[in-house]
Amino acid sequence: MIPLRYVGRMDKVAASTSEPIFRIDGLTKIYHSGEVEVRALNGVTLELYESEMTVLLGPSGSGKSTFLNIVGGLDQASGGTVFFRDLELTKLSERQLTRYRRDHVGFVFQFYNLIPSLTAWENVALVTEVARKPMKPEDALEVVGLRDRMTHFPAQMSGGEQQRVAIARAIAKQPEVLLCDEPTGALDSKTGILVLEALTRINDELGTTTAIITHNASIQRIAHRVFSFIDGKISATHVNTERLKPHEVSW
């Protein structure tokens, strides 16, 4: 369970009433990967709302990861604007983006991206060391239910456990935004549900704005809001009036 001192930071009620935290307008991105030019984003316009859980749905190659990378300050846009509150991300330098990532964003990746030579606790501490007002690493691990695995190295843990360490690492700095790129993509459904439960609980209890990328359509039912991506564009937007609990979802 989430230690009480971190709960209730944002006691937001209904999703639809909250403020937009991200305002994205006409976002485009062109890649040069090897010899191929790829138009990954082709004019995406949308808003993400404070304390909401959003699902970005789409097949692979639809541009959703690119979108998330730009929003997270990992990548630079080729065109369009991205505002985080009043901060225009598309105008920031590399150094300022680093600052932005460090202060505001938590990431969860499909392949966990833990440092293999650091233990669970150390992987979390890696982030808390550079954060402004971090949780204790052991508390972050408690949130994802891995307090007893603190001294384990990534190689000694299952995929689900590694992903939960990655989530603990992402939330340990108490970010305003949590961006998850296919967090369950490498996991079986049983383990995936555990991970989604951790994410939902964090969203509910800490009020962290959360965006989850997935190509798995059944996951969309746990979100407040769903954007569907196809070929670098938004094809549909959907607001869930009734959300499912992760264990009610199956795939």
Next chain:
Amino acid sequence: MSMLDRKLLRDLVRLWAQAMALALVMACGVATILIAVGASRSLEETRSAFYERYRFATVFSGAQRAPLHLKDRIAVIRGVSAVELRIVRPVLLDIEGMAEPATGIAVSVPDFTDATVNRLYIRKGRLPEAGREDEIAVVETFATAHKFEPGDRFKAVMNGHKRELTIVGIVLSPEYIYAIGPGDMVPDNKRFGVFFMSQKALAGLFDMEDAFNDVVVTTRRNADLRYVIEQLDTILKPYGGTGAHERKDQISHAFLDSELTQLDAMARIIPPIFLFVSAFLVNMILSRLVALEREQIGLLKAVGYSDMAIGWHYAKLVIAISMAGLIIGAIAGTWAGAGLTRIYAEFYSFPFLIFRSDPDLYILAGGVTVLAALAGATRSIWSILNLPPAVAMRPPAPTRYRSLLGESHGQHLLSQMSVMAIRHLVRWPLRSAFTILGTSMSVALLVTALFTLDSVDEMIDTIYFKADRQDATLTFTDERSPRALQAAANLTGILRAEPYRAATVELRNGHYSRRMSVFGIPPGADLSRVLDLDQNPVTPPPSGLMLTERAAKLLHLKTGDKVTVEFLEKDHRVSELTVTGVVQSYVGLNAYMSMEALDRAMPEGPRISGVRVEIDHNALGQVYDEIKETPEIASIALQGMSRKNFRDTIAENINVMTSVYVILAVIITIGVIYNSARIQLSERARELASLRVLGFTRMEVSGVLLTELGIIVVLAQPLGWLLGYSFAWGVAKGFETDLFRVPLVVTDRTFAIASLVVLAAAGISALIVRRRIDHFDLVAVLKTRE
């Protein structure tokens, strides 16, 4: 400790084998700097301390027989601070238990006062008493070689009389730090010794009452040595002055100088090899590490670590490895440097030893090593800084391979496996080139070390078997009439005898001038021959003179040029002679003339300085005994003994050196090949594991890797030979002094040994890595996401 530092520590532990291979290469660089520069400084420091404390002369001159009252005139020459007039005479020594006669030099020491110039360090006993004709002090090297202690005796032929001498003291002289006998290439402490005797006693023995034939002078700081030399020459001219000279023409000093030159040559050639190889290895290891940790780098950037922090993290890895190399190298270098200095102290005769290990040297060695490593790391660290986090998080685009020239689809001359190996090589041409270059450095290093023996063999062949083929050279106490040749030829056991004449001259060409010996060669000389540059015997023409290659180069003379020759002994007459040819010589600066031409040029007509003889080997004992009883013979040079001693001394040095260099070359080879193989394995683990999954055998799969390594190692050989040859050229040039010239000869055997050592070391490195292929966990490898 920060989490990044923990990661650093664990990365180091994980990479220990590669890191250690790299650290050892760096250690070699540090150690060779410490050894070469450290030994050079220690030697220089020890020499100058010895010189200073024992008042080693700065100007030297000889004379035939000059009166002692000249002392006052010499002492007032501007710049002179002290003068010592001495008697210095060659003597034949007859030592019990030694069949062959030894050669000695008797030097006078002042009576009742301490010497003001060239003082002696007394190791044991005391100096001989004034006027005692039977008391001597011997130099330590000679005493040690014969296990002499004060109280021991030996016989010497002095001015025609055999006397028994008692050793009362064992001493060291700054003048004979390196004491080399006539005709020898390296010191032979058994057959050559210097001893000191009371001035009065020596004067009595050699009919030199109130006279001297040698003067040594110390000068004030900033004294004009040229002026002192000029004045000294003027004063001594009427008394057969042989021409004054500075320290640089003093044998012992010059030999030490050439040793220092050699150490400097080593310091310039060897450490840069290691620095280059370590920079390359750092580059190779780090770029692979960065490739492997691409996503970790991406993650660190994603969570907000700055580019600088991440770059610094990897720089610290390199610095940590450098530090390990530095510590190992510093320990090894200090130890070996002290060892080398001790060997010098034994080879050269010093009363004490100053081993210099200044902090600045360690800082220099360390700084250079860390800089080289960081230079190697620059590219990788730069790529870290420039890696956009979003790109870092994605797996890299598949490596682009190219079809090679002449490949047509479907049909290959080579197997698919070989094609894989070659394409991989060609894919990273720069890296492959550097790997080849790195490996070739090992070959080059070995060639550089081993060629010395080839060159010495060449020198021995030239000097002892082509040029000076006599068994012995007998030098007379004074020049004799040509009839003395007959007397020598008539000795029992002498098969052939050839006379020679030697004179000290100064050659001048414009503002270039050089002192050297000119030798008169009799017509039809066959025992001792002058060789042209192609090593064919030549006869000096009836007029003019021939110069050795180095002498010609130093004086800027070529065949046909005129040269001014001043005969320094006797009446200092000056002649203008034509250079009639340039000839070969590996030792000393010499000129050659026909005996007749020399006799014409010198004042007193035909004279001979000595005789070169061929000895009946069955009558050796008899010949030795006779020579020991012949008062006219001042010294004897035995070619056979000299040759053996030369070969043995050099061989001993080279054996030590070779083992050191083999270790260094093996370290480089393993450093390069092992790392290269590990990196290939890491890059291609999936590929190779996939081959195993497809049903290829371990042999076949290892074959891909080993083929690639094989190509690298094979290509490295000719390059290594070429580099080795040029390093050897550099060393030969660096070793060139007025005393010695090392011919550049590298035999096939040297190339072969160098290659075999490197091939063996490469083979071992490859086998270590091959074991990893054999133990592939196929499933795990395939699961790993690249």
